[in-house]
Amino acid sequence: MAELWIERLERPGLHITDLRVPGGHILCLHGPSGSGKTLLLRAIADLDPNNGQVWLGDRVRERLPAAQWRRQVIYVPPVSHWWAETVRPHAARWAEDMLAALGFERDVLDWSVRRLSTGERQRLAVLRALAREPEALLLDEPTANLDPANTEHMEKLLRDFARERQAPLLWVSHDPAQRAQVGDTEHRLVEGRLQ
Amino acid sequence: MNGGVIPLGGFELGLAASLLALAGALSWRLQMGVERRLLVAAVRAAVQLSLLGLVLQQLFHTLSPWLIAAVAGLMLAVAGYEVWSRQGRHLKGWWGYGTGMLSMLLSSVSIALITVQVILQPTPWFHPQYLIPLLGMLLGNTMTGIAVAMDTLGRETWNRQGEIEARLMLGEHAIEAIGDIRRSALRAGLIPILNSMAAAGVVSLPGMMTGQILAGGNPLQAARYQILILFLIAAGTALGTASAVLIASHRLFDKRERLRLDRLN
Known part of the structure; x- marks a missing residue:
């Protein structure tokens, strides 16, 4: 099973010396806004310039083409952007069971993106990431816009995903109850440093 | 028909410029506020093209x-x-x-x-x-x-x-x-x-x-x-x-x- 290992990751406003998420584990991150949670997740996915080493199992990030790395370690931001007219073209193969698990009928794929609610967008954004069969996920408040029932479905889906695929999950959450519920470990980030 | 070019002098260009002045006056009267830019652009065009003409004449001469x-x-x-x-x-x-x-x-x-x-x-x-x-x-x-x-x-x-x-x-x-x-x-x-x-x-x-x-x-x-x-x-x-x-x-x-x-x- 592949461990996500972040070593001496540096960028302006962020200094992470050592952070490990074993495969199948969910590590919850929290901290005041502006503490660098999003910066950290974006840096791991190599979306912004940063220094340091990130490993997924025995693969080191810098040795993989950037696009390949990001397909394996997918960052899911709190607000999703969509580039096509309908939902379907945003993934090559949608997992039907997962659509159902988050309360969608199959016809959601033909819906116009413009007409999706914030919560629907958030659920579908996680699904389009899962549809790519990533080996690790970086989740930035994945339930921020969901009602309690959908939050519960999302938590279960992601937990099952982590266990079944033995995938490491980094999960930013403001909700202590949620962290206790889904997290195997939790860390607090303050001013770009882990405490 | 073998017309050739009717030469243009300062007088002919002056006539054209007076038409432009008319446009400028209209802009001023209707408070369109482009008369200044019109003037600058017209002067620029006249100077640039005249210079180009001079330069080309020189170029044709010396090759x-x-x-x-x-x-x-x-x-x-x-x-x-x-x-x-x-x-x-x-x-x-x-x-x-x-x-x-x-x-x-x-x-x-x-x-x-x-x-x-x-x-x-x-x-x-x-x-x-x-x-x-x-x-x-x-x-x-x-x-x-x-x-x-x-x-x-x-x-x-x-x-x-x-x-x-x-x-x-x-x-x-x-x-x-x-x-x-x-x-x-x-x-x-x-x-x-x-x-x-x-x-x-x-x-x-x-x-x-x-x-x-x-x-x-x-x-x-x-x-x-x-x-x-x-x-x-x-x-x-x-x-x-x-x-x-x-x-x-x-x-x-x-x-x-x-x-x-x-x-x-």
């Missing part, structure tokens, strides 16, 4: 290849600046200026050179009577195409950052992530020349053809020259726009295929 190269270089530099200044968001540093310049060098200059060497073949091949007007036409038109394309690329990339990054996050390559924007930038750059080719002779009488006819040239020959020029401009614009969009969109990402909006201003 010095170095002088011709210097004039061509100056035209290219000014066109490069125009492209740069017409972009709302351009690449920072030398990239902003250099991308447009290089694209025009690749398109306009190379096509002008090919035309005098292969198609027109005057003696000497760099005779300014052909090279300079050709280069001027090509630069003037490719400049517009390149400026529009680069402006579209910069603006759309800036506005659609979220979309581009969403695609990168899901493991797409930079080229796929910016593909739509690249295509729309190319299209925007090519539309003016496509339109003017479609309207040529039906809606608009192209400037060069008009000029040749006014100068007493054979209308059929004038039409052929115009066709030649339109084809060259279209080829040059396509080439120039494509290279500008390619270079600029490449520069918008780094080695790790990250979108680098910090390279735009």
